[in-house]
Amino acid sequence: MTDLEAAVQALAGVPRLLVALDFDGVLAPIVPVPSEARPLPESAAAMEELAALPGTTVALLSGRGRADLAAVSGFGSPVRLIGSHGSEFDADGSSLLDDEQRERLDRLAAELRQLVDGEPGVTLEAKPAGVAVHVRNAPPDVGTRVLDAVRAGPATWHGIEATPGKAVLDLSVARMDKGAALELLREGEAADAVLFAGDDVTDETVFARLRPGDVGVKVGPGDTAAQHRVDAPPDITALLQQLVEARRRRSES
Template sequence: MTRSLDTALETALAELARVPTLLVALDFDGVLAPIVQDPSTSRPLPGSAAAVGALADLPGTTVAMLSGRALDDLRTVSGFVAPVRLVGSHGGEFDDGALELTDAQRALKDELSAAVRHAVDGEPGVRLESKPAGIVVHVRGAEPLVAERVLDAVRTGPAQLPGVEATAGKAVLEMAVVQVSKGAAIDTLRGRLGADAVLFVGDDVTDETAFARLKPGDVGVKVGDGDTAAGFRVGAPEDVTALLQALLAARR
């Protein structure tokens, strides 16, 4: 069954579709792909994947996945290839050049990783993910008390190391030795492309930095509940499929 969109959102998408150069930036998990227990099994909804591919083939239109996942992981689970752009690690890795760390940053990353592993120390249901610029603690598979204990220990310990940037998400805490954000990534992509307008769709608290960077004429869409700076909201990834299909029809 085709989902219907709010009339105001449909109007905003129709206006967005008229700009000469358009950037469509999308989070992956919870936006194109439903949230799943095992992140390695995550895949985009077929309708959304088809709409992304079709949009990316249109003149003056760039589609970018903007995810907290590491770039290689994002490439694997999304299945997208050029001309779709991939940006991983919250803007820390672009598909046209991975993040380069200084010697000091590499040393800090090693210290951070060791401290996080010591703090977690085999807690059941907790998963650690190494990234080029840091390490991530995932507690989605842990019991609530374990998750709270682990996150508190990491927040008050390793995350406080000088030079470490901590970003909290849904059942996740990411720590990096460089300053990155999805908002900064939006600015970078906009500048590189000379985009006249941006559509950004996200679902997590880490996406709020991107919503906050949007300008008049841009469109921000929050997926799901929670406070947001986005101008519009939809309920679920299935609604994002309808959104992308509407934008595609208007852009064509």
């Protein structure tokens, strides 16, 4: 039995378990067109099975806007959907911003549209509390030039929070990160332990907050504070299936 398998077996026995995962690169393979991302079917089935077990809360914690996350993941209640790096805990984000933040967001969106106009392969993703600049499909020199301009320009504005990711820079007018969001989830669900899996640099804010008895899993390469690592989304499928079986046995015993 590997260290990760042993850790999952231990997690299965806690009274209240929180399973929180990033979406892209974890439940769903990374694809060139973000709107076409879908969870691996076996992972989706395991998530739904976990969510139906007693004392088990399942959540997606993503940089995507919550509505976008719901559309691409296909999940609804009882799976909790936390979007915009934790800024969206409600369904539509309508109460997320005050008037000053809304004005700042309008200015930010206008500036970014002008900045990326005509740049091949660069796309903007509007979110309730910000805008993400995606360069995954841009030529490398274009992506570097655009992100450098964003970092030197709108990312420096007062009240703007910049969060770098894989081929994306997320700009927000509301301060939140995934680590803080996980703590809110843990407290709200009174979880005894947490399983979190992520692949991006933004997920390190979660790994850094995990406690003894929690399990953190990094998907793919890169420096990480997670205790465990797997190669790709199919490995997360296997992990979730293992957890389903172990937790079901514990609940039935």
